[in-house]
Amino acid sequence: MATPIVEFKNVNKFFGDFQALKNINFALDQGKFYSLLGPSGSGKTTILRTIAGFTSPTSGTVLFQGQPQNNIPANKRKVNTIFQNYALFPHLNVFDNVAFGLSIRHVPKDEIETRVMDNLKLVHLQDLANREINELSGGQQQRVAIARAIINEPVLLLLDEPLSALDKKLRQDMQYELRELQQRLGITFVFVTHDQEEALALSDEIFVMDAGEILQNGTPVDIYDEPINHFVADFIGESNIVKGTMIKDYEVEFVGKRFECADAGMKPNEPVEVVLRPEDLDVTTPEKGKLVVQVDSQLFRGDHFEVVAYDADHNEWLIHSTNPVEEDKDIGLFFEPEDIHVMRFNEKEADFDARLETYEGE
Numbered sequence: 001m002a003t004p005i006v007e008f009k010n011v012n013k014f015f016g017d018f019q020a021l022k023n024i025n026f027a028l029d030q031g032k033f034y035s036l037l038g039p040s041g042s043g044k045t046t047i048l049r050t051i052a053g054f055t056s057p058t059s060g061t062v063l064f065q066g067q068p069q070n071n072i073p074a075n076k077r078k079v080n081t082i083f084q085n086y087a088l089f090p091h092l093n094v095f096d097n098v099a100f101g102l103s104i105r106h107v108p109k110d111e112i113e114t115r116v117m118d119n120l121k122l123v124h125l126q127d128l129a130n131r132e133i134n135e136l137s138g139g140q141q142q143r144v145a146i147a148r149a150i151i152n153e154p155v156l157l158l159l160d161e162p163l164s165a166l167d168k169k170l171r172q173d174m175q176y177e178l179r180e181l182q183q184r185l186g187i188t189f190v191f192v193t194h195d196q197e198e199a200l201a202l203s204d205e206i207f208v209m210d211a212g213e214i215l216q217n218g219t220p221v222d223i224y225d226e227p228i229n230h231f232v233a234d235f236i237g238e239s240n241i242v243k244g245t246m247i248k249d250y251e252v253e254f255v256g257k258r259f260e261c262a263d264a265g266m267k268p269n270e271p272v273e274v275v276l277r278p279e280d281l282d283v284t285t286p287e288k289g290k291l292v293v294q295v296d297s298q299l300f301r302g303d304h305f306e307v308v309a310y311d312a313d314h315n316e317w318l319i320h321s322t323n324p325v326e327e328d329k330d331i332g333l334f335f336e337p338e339d340i341h342v343m344r345f346n347e348k349e350a351d352f353d354a355r356l357e358t359y360e361g362e
């Protein structure tokens with residue numbers, strides 16, 4: 001195995017009595033796109049600042065390409081950071097903003113010229129080299145910030161919510177560009193966001209954080225299909241989460257009925273939570289449904305109807321239906337055993353992985 005670019009071992013960070021990072025462990029590989037995803041205050045920026053060397057851990061070890069970094073200052077690390085507000089120099093034009101890092105290192109003029117223009121081409125700004133910063137759109141400023149960050153050829157680029165100031169359409173365009181640029185350059189990106197769709201679309205691997213802890217990490221598909229607990233299931237995409245009982249392996253009970261499912265490895269009759277995604281529920285007649293619910297309301301969402309309904313136990317169900325339904329009427333919900341995802345209460349990631357291993361290998 002190649003040496004990881006960055007490794008955190010048992011990293012803790014206190015601000016006074018407040019613990020902002022709780023025993024963080026991870027290893028990041030060369031050339032991958034990682035996202036830190038979590039609500040405000042969960043510790044995302046603190047992790048980035050710790051990687052960059054703007055803040056140091058209270059305890060634990062940060063390694064960069066296998067070397068401990070605790071005493072290495074920020075400007076000696078092969079890391080670049082793009083902040084939410086881009087921090088461009090307003091009194092310099094596009095070219096000079098991108099050239100800045102090379103100029104202060106006294107790189108020869110003609111080399112600066114070539115490298116700046118090459119980098120501006122990468123972000124499609126070669127025609128705007130002489131523009132003032134305040135004459136650029138938000139998306140163009142974003143690209144200047146990217147060009148300025150990558151011109152130093154960092155092996156690691158840290159991006160702290162770089163797209164949050166952009167409108168929806170531009171944000172989507174920039175998502176494609178960022179992903180494409182990351183793949184072309186082969187640099188490791190660590191991208192901070194609290195937008196779950198953005199993390200799912202861009203990442204090779206996602207770290208879901210809450211209150212200073214990494215709750216789960218995995219590929220977007222793993223995290224979407226196999227959320228480890230209520231928080232992750234709720235935070236990543238829309239979910240229906242109801243309480244149930246694991247009768248035995250591959251059989252779960254909820255809303256007073258028993259269902260075949262694809263999960264195993266729990267205790268008989270263990271209390272659990274059950275997740276069903278709105279898009280995995282098919283609307284049918286009450287006779288053909290595995291569950292019967294009463295429609296409360298619906299909204300047209302362009303490519304589907306979003307239906308809110310209630311079961312006999314008063315649980316709310318969100319359903320994505322291709323056809324409109326009738327309000328106040330009973331409908332049946334059909335789903336496959338593998339659409340049911342069963343979660344244990346308070347299961348930690350290591351136990352979750354070990355449990356999956358035991359029955360997925362069968």
Ligand SMILES: Nc1ncnc2c1ncn2[C@@H]1O[C@H](COP(=O)(O)OP(=O)(O)OP(=O)(O)O)[C@@H](O)[C@H]1O
Pocket residue numbers: 015018020038039040041042043044045046047194
């Ligand atoms: N210098 C500091 N002094 C004291 N507390 C701090 C300091 N920096 C961060 N914190 C606290 O640590 C916690 C984590 O902050 P952090 O900035 O990492 O959150 P975040 O996940 O990036 O949130 P956001 O999405 O709002 O940017 C917060 O409760 C914050 O108030």
Ligand SMILES: [Mg+2]
Pocket residue numbers: 044045046160
């Ligand atoms: Mg932050």
